[in-house]
Amino acid sequence: MFDFLYTSFEALTWQQVVMWVIGGLLIFLAIKKEMEPTLLLPLGFGTILVNLPFSGAIGGEGPLTVLFNAGIANELFPLILFIGIGAMIDFGPVLSNPKLMLFGAAAQFGIFFTMCLASMFFPLNDAAAIGIIGAADGPTAISVAIKLNSQFLGPIMVAAYSYMALVPIIQPPVIKALTTKKERLIRMPYRPGNVSKVTKIMFPIVITLVAGLVAPSSVALVGFLMFGNLIRECGVLNSLSETAQKVLANLVTIFLGLTIASQMQAEQFLQPSTLLILGLGLFAFIFDTAGGVLFAKFLNLFLKEKINPMIGAAGISAFPMSGRVVHKLGLEEDPDNFLLMQSIGVNVSGQIASVIAGGLILTFFM
Amino acid sequence: MNFSNIDFNAMNFVTNLKYMGVGMLGIFIVMGVIILAVYGLGALFNKSEKNKNKKDS
Numbered sequence: 001m002f003d004f005l006y007t008s009f010e011a012l013t014w015q016q017v018v019m020w021v022i023g024g025l026l027i028f029l030a031i032k033k034e035m036e037p038t039l040l041l042p043l044g045f046g047t048i049l050v051n052l053p054f055s056g057a058i059g060g061e062g063p064l065t066v067l068f069n070a071g072i073a074n075e076l077f078p079l080i081l082f083i084g085i086g087a088m089i090d091f092g093p094v095l096s097n098p099k100l101m102l103f104g105a106a107a108q109f110g111i112f113f114t115m116c117l118a119s120m121f122f123p124l125n126d127a128a129a130i131g132i133i134g135a136a137d138g139p140t141a142i143s144v145a146i147k148l149n150s151q152f153l154g155p156i157m158v159a160a161y162s163y164m165a166l167v168p169i170i171q172p173p174v175i176k177a178l179t180t181k182k183e184r185l186i187r188m189p190y191r192p193g194n195v196s197k198v199t200k201i202m203f204p205i206v207i208t209l210v211a212g213l214v215a216p217s218s219v220a221l222v223g224f225l226m227f228g229n230l231i232r233e234c235g236v237l238n239s240l241s242e243t244a245q246k247v248l249a250n251l252v253t254i255f256l257g258l259t260i261a262s263q264m265q266a267e268q269f270l271q272p273s274t275l276l277i278l279g280l281g282l283f284a285f286i287f288d289t290a291g292g293v294l295f296a297k298f299l300n301l302f303l304k305e306k307i308n309p310m311i312g313a314a315g316i317s318a319f320p321m322s323g324r325v326v327h328k329l330g331l332e333e334d335p336d337n338f339l340l341m342q343s344i345g346v347n348v349s350g351q352i353a354s355v356i357a358g359g360l361i362l363t364f365f366m
Numbered sequence: 367m368n369f370s371n372i373d374f375n376a377m378n379f380v381t382n383l384k385y386m387g388v389g390m391l392g393i394f395i396v397m398g399v400i401i402l403a404v405y406g407l408g409a410l411f412n413k414s415e416k417n418k419n420k421k422d423s
Contacts, residue, residue, distance in 0.1 A: 098404040112386035198411040
Protein backbone atom coordinates (compact mmCIF):
# COMPACT_ATOMS: atom_id res chain seq x y z
CA MET A 1 0.00 0.00 0.00
CA PHE A 2 2.85 2.37 0.78
CA ASP A 3 4.93 1.18 -2.16
CA PHE A 4 4.83 4.66 -3.67
CA LEU A 5 6.98 5.92 -0.80
CA TYR A 6 10.01 3.91 -1.83
CA THR A 7 9.42 3.13 -5.53
CA SER A 8 11.33 6.24 -6.53
CA PHE A 9 14.19 5.43 -4.16
CA GLU A 10 14.48 1.99 -5.71
CA ALA A 11 14.59 3.48 -9.19
CA LEU A 12 17.23 6.06 -8.28
CA THR A 13 20.58 5.47 -9.99
CA TRP A 14 24.05 6.72 -9.02
CA GLN A 15 24.21 8.54 -12.36
CA GLN A 16 21.19 10.60 -11.38
CA VAL A 17 22.85 11.49 -8.09
CA VAL A 18 25.95 12.61 -10.00
CA MET A 19 23.68 14.84 -12.10
CA TRP A 20 22.23 16.35 -8.89
CA VAL A 21 25.80 17.21 -7.92
CA ILE A 22 26.40 18.75 -11.35
CA GLY A 23 23.14 20.69 -11.04
CA GLY A 24 24.19 21.83 -7.56
CA LEU A 25 27.58 22.88 -8.92
CA LEU A 26 25.93 24.98 -11.64
CA ILE A 27 23.70 26.64 -9.02
CA PHE A 28 26.78 27.23 -6.80
CA LEU A 29 28.70 28.82 -9.70
CA ALA A 30 25.69 30.99 -10.55
CA ILE A 31 25.13 32.25 -7.00
CA LYS A 32 28.55 32.22 -5.36
CA LYS A 33 30.75 33.04 -8.35
CA GLU A 34 28.07 34.99 -10.28
CA MET A 35 28.97 33.07 -13.45
CA GLU A 36 26.19 33.75 -16.00
CA PRO A 37 23.61 33.41 -13.18
CA THR A 38 20.61 34.11 -15.40
CA LEU A 39 21.37 30.97 -17.33
CA LEU A 40 23.33 28.65 -15.07
CA LEU A 41 20.84 28.89 -12.21
CA PRO A 42 17.79 27.67 -14.19
CA LEU A 43 20.03 25.17 -15.97
CA GLY A 44 21.31 23.80 -12.65
CA PHE A 45 17.85 23.59 -11.12
CA GLY A 46 16.43 22.03 -14.27
CA THR A 47 19.22 19.44 -14.20
CA ILE A 48 18.06 18.30 -10.76
CA LEU A 49 14.44 18.43 -11.91
CA VAL A 50 14.93 16.07 -14.85
CA ASN A 51 17.13 13.62 -12.96
CA LEU A 52 14.53 12.48 -10.48
CA PRO A 53 13.18 8.99 -11.07
CA PHE A 54 9.88 9.13 -13.00
CA SER A 55 10.23 12.93 -13.26
CA GLY A 56 6.95 14.46 -14.37
CA ALA A 57 8.87 17.43 -15.80
CA ILE A 58 9.89 15.45 -18.88
CA GLY A 59 8.31 12.91 -21.18
CA GLY A 60 5.29 13.21 -23.47
CA GLU A 61 3.25 15.73 -21.45
CA GLY A 62 6.08 16.96 -19.22
CA PRO A 63 6.29 20.77 -19.23
CA LEU A 64 10.00 20.83 -20.08
CA THR A 65 9.45 18.54 -23.06
CA VAL A 66 6.52 20.70 -24.16
CA LEU A 67 8.68 23.84 -23.78
CA PHE A 68 11.54 22.14 -25.64
CA ASN A 69 9.33 21.34 -28.60
CA ALA A 70 7.72 24.78 -28.53
CA GLY A 71 10.83 26.92 -28.14
CA ILE A 72 14.08 25.05 -28.68
CA ALA A 73 13.41 22.41 -31.33
CA ASN A 74 12.22 25.19 -33.65
CA GLU A 75 14.96 27.65 -32.41
CA LEU A 76 12.37 30.20 -31.27
CA PHE A 77 13.86 30.92 -27.82
CA PRO A 78 17.43 31.64 -28.98
CA LEU A 79 16.11 33.87 -31.76
CA ILE A 80 13.87 35.85 -29.41
CA LEU A 81 16.82 36.19 -27.04
CA PHE A 82 18.74 37.71 -29.93
CA ILE A 83 16.25 40.60 -30.06
CA GLY A 84 17.19 41.40 -26.47
CA ILE A 85 20.92 41.08 -27.17
CA GLY A 86 20.64 43.30 -30.25
CA ALA A 87 18.85 45.92 -28.15
CA MET A 88 21.70 45.81 -25.60
CA ILE A 89 24.51 46.48 -28.09
CA ASP A 90 25.76 49.92 -29.02
CA PHE A 91 27.54 49.57 -32.36
CA GLY A 92 28.82 53.17 -32.11
CA PRO A 93 32.51 52.31 -31.47
CA VAL A 94 32.67 49.99 -34.46
CA LEU A 95 30.75 52.42 -36.69
CA SER A 96 33.28 55.14 -35.95
CA ASN A 97 36.14 52.76 -36.79
CA PRO A 98 34.81 50.02 -39.14
CA LYS A 99 38.26 48.48 -39.67
CA LEU A 100 37.93 46.96 -36.20
CA MET A 101 35.50 44.47 -37.71
CA LEU A 102 38.41 42.58 -39.24
CA PHE A 103 39.43 41.43 -35.76
CA GLY A 104 35.93 40.10 -35.19
CA ALA A 105 36.43 37.98 -38.30
CA ALA A 106 39.91 36.75 -37.29
CA ALA A 107 38.74 35.70 -33.85
CA GLN A 108 36.36 33.13 -35.33
CA PHE A 109 39.36 30.96 -36.20
CA GLY A 110 38.75 28.77 -33.13
CA ILE A 111 35.32 27.75 -34.45
CA PHE A 112 36.66 26.26 -37.66
CA PHE A 113 39.85 24.84 -36.19
CA THR A 114 37.89 23.14 -33.39
CA MET A 115 35.42 21.83 -35.94
CA CYS A 116 38.33 20.13 -37.74
CA LEU A 117 39.63 18.75 -34.42
CA ALA A 118 36.17 17.54 -33.40
CA SER A 119 35.68 15.84 -36.76
CA MET A 120 38.36 13.35 -35.71
CA PHE A 121 35.95 12.05 -33.05
CA PHE A 122 32.43 12.91 -34.18
CA PRO A 123 30.33 13.02 -37.37
CA LEU A 124 30.70 16.31 -39.22
CA ASN A 125 27.33 17.76 -38.17
CA ASP A 126 28.19 17.21 -34.50
CA ALA A 127 31.76 18.46 -35.05
CA ALA A 128 30.43 21.68 -36.57
CA ALA A 129 28.00 22.12 -33.69
CA ILE A 130 30.87 21.58 -31.22
CA GLY A 131 33.09 24.04 -33.10
CA ILE A 132 30.44 26.73 -32.78
CA ILE A 133 31.00 26.71 -29.00
CA GLY A 134 33.89 28.98 -30.02
CA ALA A 135 31.37 31.56 -31.16
CA ALA A 136 31.24 32.46 -27.46
CA ASP A 137 27.64 33.19 -28.17
CA GLY A 138 25.04 30.96 -26.51
CA PRO A 139 22.04 31.58 -28.79
CA THR A 140 24.14 31.00 -31.94
CA ALA A 141 25.56 27.79 -30.47
CA ILE A 142 22.07 26.54 -29.63
CA SER A 143 20.59 27.52 -32.99
CA VAL A 144 23.36 25.87 -34.99
CA ALA A 145 23.33 22.71 -32.84
CA ILE A 146 19.56 22.38 -33.29
CA LYS A 147 19.59 23.04 -37.03
CA LEU A 148 22.41 20.54 -37.53
CA ASN A 149 20.43 18.04 -35.49
CA SER A 150 23.30 17.48 -33.08
CA GLN A 151 22.82 14.84 -30.40
CA PHE A 152 25.01 16.85 -28.00
CA LEU A 153 22.86 19.93 -27.36
CA GLY A 154 23.15 19.67 -23.54
CA PRO A 155 26.96 19.46 -23.31
CA ILE A 156 27.37 22.09 -26.06
CA MET A 157 25.22 24.55 -24.17
CA VAL A 158 26.91 23.88 -20.85
CA ALA A 159 30.33 24.35 -22.48
CA ALA A 160 29.29 27.51 -24.36
CA TYR A 161 27.86 29.30 -21.35
CA SER A 162 30.44 28.07 -18.83
CA TYR A 163 33.38 29.19 -20.93
CA MET A 164 31.72 32.52 -21.66
CA ALA A 165 31.63 33.07 -17.93
CA LEU A 166 35.25 31.93 -17.67
CA VAL A 167 36.55 34.38 -20.30
CA PRO A 168 38.39 36.45 -17.62
CA ILE A 169 40.29 33.28 -16.63
CA ILE A 170 40.81 31.70 -20.07
CA GLN A 171 41.90 34.70 -22.12
CA PRO A 172 44.67 36.47 -20.12
CA PRO A 173 47.20 33.58 -20.13
CA VAL A 174 46.67 33.03 -23.88
CA ILE A 175 47.07 36.75 -24.62
CA LYS A 176 50.19 37.01 -22.46
CA ALA A 177 51.72 33.89 -24.02
CA LEU A 178 51.33 35.33 -27.53
CA THR A 179 52.43 38.93 -26.91
CA THR A 180 55.55 40.63 -25.64
CA LYS A 181 55.47 43.26 -22.90
CA LYS A 182 56.43 45.85 -25.51
CA GLU A 183 53.40 44.91 -27.63
CA ARG A 184 51.09 45.04 -24.63
CA LEU A 185 52.30 48.57 -23.92
CA ILE A 186 51.30 49.89 -27.35
CA ARG A 187 48.93 52.80 -26.95
CA MET A 188 45.99 53.31 -29.28
CA PRO A 189 44.56 56.82 -29.04
CA TYR A 190 40.79 56.76 -29.41
CA ARG A 191 39.48 59.10 -32.08
CA PRO A 192 35.71 58.96 -31.97
CA GLY A 193 34.24 59.57 -35.40
CA ASN A 194 31.04 61.43 -36.05
CA VAL A 195 28.34 58.77 -36.46
CA SER A 196 24.97 60.15 -37.47
CA LYS A 197 21.69 58.82 -36.18
CA VAL A 198 20.68 57.82 -39.71
CA THR A 199 23.84 55.69 -39.99
CA LYS A 200 23.00 53.96 -36.72
CA ILE A 201 19.47 53.27 -37.96
CA MET A 202 20.60 52.11 -41.40
CA PHE A 203 23.35 49.87 -40.01
CA PRO A 204 21.13 46.98 -38.78
CA ILE A 205 19.12 47.07 -42.00
CA VAL A 206 22.20 47.00 -44.22
CA ILE A 207 23.86 44.21 -42.17
CA THR A 208 20.70 42.11 -42.50
CA LEU A 209 20.65 42.67 -46.26
CA VAL A 210 24.36 41.86 -46.69
CA ALA A 211 24.32 38.80 -44.44
CA GLY A 212 21.05 37.61 -45.94
CA LEU A 213 22.38 37.85 -49.48
CA VAL A 214 25.80 36.33 -48.78
CA ALA A 215 24.85 33.67 -46.21
CA PRO A 216 21.07 33.15 -46.38
CA SER A 217 21.17 30.54 -43.59
CA SER A 218 22.34 33.23 -41.20
CA VAL A 219 19.48 35.58 -41.93
CA ALA A 220 17.29 34.50 -39.02
CA LEU A 221 20.14 34.87 -36.53
CA VAL A 222 21.44 38.14 -37.97
CA GLY A 223 17.95 39.46 -38.62
CA PHE A 224 16.68 39.03 -35.05
CA LEU A 225 19.91 40.49 -33.62
CA MET A 226 19.68 43.48 -35.93
CA PHE A 227 15.95 43.94 -35.33
CA GLY A 228 16.74 44.29 -31.62
CA ASN A 229 19.37 46.88 -32.49
CA LEU A 230 16.96 48.76 -34.75
CA ILE A 231 14.48 48.99 -31.85
CA ARG A 232 17.29 50.49 -29.77
CA GLU A 233 18.51 53.00 -32.34
CA CYS A 234 15.25 54.16 -33.93
CA GLY A 235 14.63 56.50 -31.01
CA VAL A 236 10.84 56.11 -30.95
CA LEU A 237 10.62 52.73 -29.19
CA ASN A 238 12.62 53.37 -26.05
CA SER A 239 10.25 51.53 -23.72
CA LEU A 240 10.16 48.57 -26.13
CA SER A 241 13.96 48.63 -26.30
CA GLU A 242 14.22 48.58 -22.51
CA THR A 243 11.71 45.75 -22.32
CA ALA A 244 13.67 43.76 -24.91
CA GLN A 245 16.96 44.35 -23.07
CA LYS A 246 15.67 43.43 -19.64
CA VAL A 247 12.29 41.73 -19.28
CA LEU A 248 12.21 39.87 -22.60
CA ALA A 249 15.85 38.75 -22.41
CA ASN A 250 15.48 37.62 -18.80
CA LEU A 251 12.22 35.77 -19.40
CA VAL A 252 13.52 33.91 -22.43
CA THR A 253 16.76 33.08 -20.61
CA ILE A 254 14.80 31.49 -17.76
CA PHE A 255 12.87 29.29 -20.18
CA LEU A 256 16.00 28.59 -22.21
CA GLY A 257 17.97 27.42 -19.17
CA LEU A 258 15.18 25.29 -17.75
CA THR A 259 14.33 23.80 -21.13
CA ILE A 260 17.88 22.98 -22.14
CA ALA A 261 18.14 21.13 -18.84
CA SER A 262 15.76 18.57 -20.34
CA GLN A 263 18.79 17.49 -22.40
CA MET A 264 20.83 16.93 -19.23
CA GLN A 265 19.42 13.56 -18.31
CA ALA A 266 22.02 11.25 -16.75
CA GLU A 267 21.99 8.62 -19.47
CA GLN A 268 22.60 11.29 -22.16
CA PHE A 269 25.02 13.52 -20.28
CA LEU A 270 27.30 11.18 -18.34
CA GLN A 271 29.22 9.96 -21.36
CA PRO A 272 32.89 10.20 -22.32
CA SER A 273 31.73 12.37 -25.23
CA THR A 274 30.64 15.08 -22.77
CA LEU A 275 34.15 15.41 -21.34
CA LEU A 276 35.56 15.47 -24.84
CA ILE A 277 33.12 18.21 -25.88
CA LEU A 278 33.99 20.29 -22.80
CA GLY A 279 37.69 19.94 -23.72
CA LEU A 280 37.08 20.85 -27.36
CA GLY A 281 35.01 23.85 -26.29
CA LEU A 282 37.96 25.11 -24.26
CA PHE A 283 40.20 24.66 -27.32
CA ALA A 284 37.72 26.70 -29.35
CA PHE A 285 37.93 29.65 -26.94
CA ILE A 286 41.73 29.44 -26.80
CA PHE A 287 42.14 29.33 -30.58
CA ASP A 288 39.61 32.15 -31.05
CA THR A 289 41.69 34.31 -28.74
CA ALA A 290 44.90 33.26 -30.46
CA GLY A 291 43.39 33.94 -33.91
CA GLY A 292 42.50 37.53 -32.98
CA VAL A 293 45.86 38.28 -31.33
CA LEU A 294 47.94 36.74 -34.11
CA PHE A 295 45.96 38.58 -36.78
CA ALA A 296 46.69 41.89 -35.04
CA LYS A 297 50.38 40.97 -34.88
CA PHE A 298 50.29 40.13 -38.58
CA LEU A 299 48.74 43.50 -39.42
CA ASN A 300 51.41 45.22 -37.34
CA LEU A 301 54.02 43.96 -39.83
CA PHE A 302 52.54 46.38 -42.37
CA LEU A 303 51.12 49.24 -40.30
CA LYS A 304 52.96 52.44 -39.43
CA GLU A 305 50.71 53.16 -36.45
CA LYS A 306 50.90 49.88 -34.54
CA ILE A 307 47.88 48.15 -33.04
CA ASN A 308 47.97 46.75 -29.54
CA PRO A 309 47.58 43.06 -30.45
CA MET A 310 45.62 42.39 -27.28
CA ILE A 311 42.53 44.02 -28.80
CA GLY A 312 42.39 41.15 -31.32
CA ALA A 313 41.42 38.85 -28.45
CA ALA A 314 38.25 40.87 -27.88
CA GLY A 315 36.99 39.61 -31.24
CA ILE A 316 35.35 36.63 -29.57
CA SER A 317 31.80 37.68 -29.02
CA ALA A 318 31.59 37.17 -25.25
CA PHE A 319 30.20 40.67 -24.79
CA PRO A 320 31.25 42.74 -22.88
CA MET A 321 33.54 40.51 -20.78
CA SER A 322 36.16 40.04 -23.46
CA GLY A 323 36.43 43.77 -24.15
CA ARG A 324 36.83 44.45 -20.44
CA VAL A 325 39.46 41.71 -20.05
CA VAL A 326 41.61 43.34 -22.74
CA HIS A 327 41.12 46.79 -21.23
CA LYS A 328 42.12 45.48 -17.79
CA LEU A 329 45.22 43.75 -19.17
CA GLY A 330 46.23 47.03 -20.83
CA LEU A 331 45.87 48.86 -17.53
CA GLU A 332 47.93 46.20 -15.74
CA GLU A 333 50.84 46.91 -18.06
CA ASP A 334 50.40 50.67 -18.11
CA PRO A 335 47.84 52.41 -15.87
CA ASP A 336 47.46 55.18 -18.48
CA ASN A 337 46.77 52.90 -21.44
CA PHE A 338 43.01 52.96 -22.05
CA LEU A 339 41.94 50.37 -24.61
CA LEU A 340 38.30 50.09 -23.59
CA MET A 341 36.65 51.79 -26.57
CA GLN A 342 38.77 49.91 -29.12
CA SER A 343 38.31 46.57 -27.40
CA ILE A 344 34.56 47.05 -27.05
CA GLY A 345 34.43 47.98 -30.74
CA VAL A 346 36.21 44.73 -31.60
CA ASN A 347 33.96 42.88 -29.16
CA VAL A 348 30.71 43.99 -30.82
CA SER A 349 32.10 43.18 -34.26
CA GLY A 350 32.86 39.72 -32.86
CA GLN A 351 29.14 39.45 -32.10
CA ILE A 352 28.31 40.05 -35.76
CA ALA A 353 31.12 37.79 -37.00
CA SER A 354 30.12 34.89 -34.75
CA VAL A 355 26.56 34.99 -36.06
CA ILE A 356 27.87 35.06 -39.62
CA ALA A 357 30.21 32.15 -38.81
CA GLY A 358 27.17 30.25 -37.55
CA GLY A 359 25.36 31.06 -40.78
CA LEU A 360 28.30 29.91 -42.90
CA ILE A 361 28.50 26.64 -41.00
CA LEU A 362 24.79 26.11 -41.62
CA THR A 363 25.33 26.91 -45.30
CA PHE A 364 28.09 24.27 -45.48
CA PHE A 365 26.32 21.45 -43.70
CA MET A 366 22.58 21.80 -44.20
CA MET B 367 30.28 4.24 -20.13
CA ASN B 368 29.35 4.24 -23.77
CA PHE B 369 32.08 5.05 -26.30
CA SER B 370 29.92 4.12 -29.28
CA ASN B 371 29.31 7.75 -30.29
CA ILE B 372 33.06 8.45 -30.52
CA ASP B 373 34.80 7.15 -33.61
CA PHE B 374 38.42 8.33 -33.88
CA ASN B 375 39.78 9.03 -37.35
CA ALA B 376 42.76 11.41 -37.53
CA MET B 377 42.49 11.79 -41.29
CA ASN B 378 39.18 13.62 -40.90
CA PHE B 379 41.15 16.57 -39.52
CA VAL B 380 43.08 16.93 -42.77
CA THR B 381 40.04 16.22 -44.94
CA ASN B 382 37.99 18.92 -43.24
CA LEU B 383 40.67 21.60 -43.24
CA LYS B 384 39.09 22.85 -46.47
CA TYR B 385 36.06 23.98 -44.46
CA MET B 386 38.37 25.99 -42.22
CA GLY B 387 39.91 27.72 -45.23
CA VAL B 388 36.62 28.42 -46.94
CA GLY B 389 34.93 29.40 -43.67
CA MET B 390 37.59 31.93 -42.65
CA LEU B 391 37.75 33.31 -46.17
CA GLY B 392 33.95 33.59 -46.17
CA ILE B 393 33.90 35.50 -42.88
CA PHE B 394 36.57 37.93 -44.04
CA ILE B 395 34.68 38.52 -47.29
CA VAL B 396 31.36 39.13 -45.53
CA MET B 397 32.98 41.38 -42.92
CA GLY B 398 34.82 43.18 -45.73
CA VAL B 399 31.54 43.85 -47.51
CA ILE B 400 30.03 45.07 -44.23
CA ILE B 401 33.01 47.38 -43.63
CA LEU B 402 32.58 48.86 -47.11
CA ALA B 403 28.85 49.26 -46.49
CA VAL B 404 29.56 51.07 -43.21
CA TYR B 405 32.03 53.41 -44.92
CA GLY B 406 29.36 54.00 -47.58
CA LEU B 407 26.73 54.77 -44.93
CA GLY B 408 29.15 57.12 -43.20
CA ALA B 409 29.97 58.95 -46.42
CA LEU B 410 26.30 59.23 -47.30
CA PHE B 411 24.68 60.15 -44.00
CA ASN B 412 27.41 61.56 -41.76
CA LYS B 413 28.25 64.18 -44.42
CA SER B 414 24.64 65.15 -45.04
CA GLU B 415 24.09 65.53 -41.28
CA LYS B 416 27.20 67.72 -41.03
CA ASN B 417 25.93 69.91 -43.86
CA LYS B 418 22.54 70.15 -42.20
CA ASN B 419 24.16 71.18 -38.91
CA LYS B 420 26.22 73.83 -40.75
CA LYS B 421 23.11 75.24 -42.41
CA ASP B 422 21.25 75.30 -39.09
CA SER B 423 24.07 77.18 -37.41
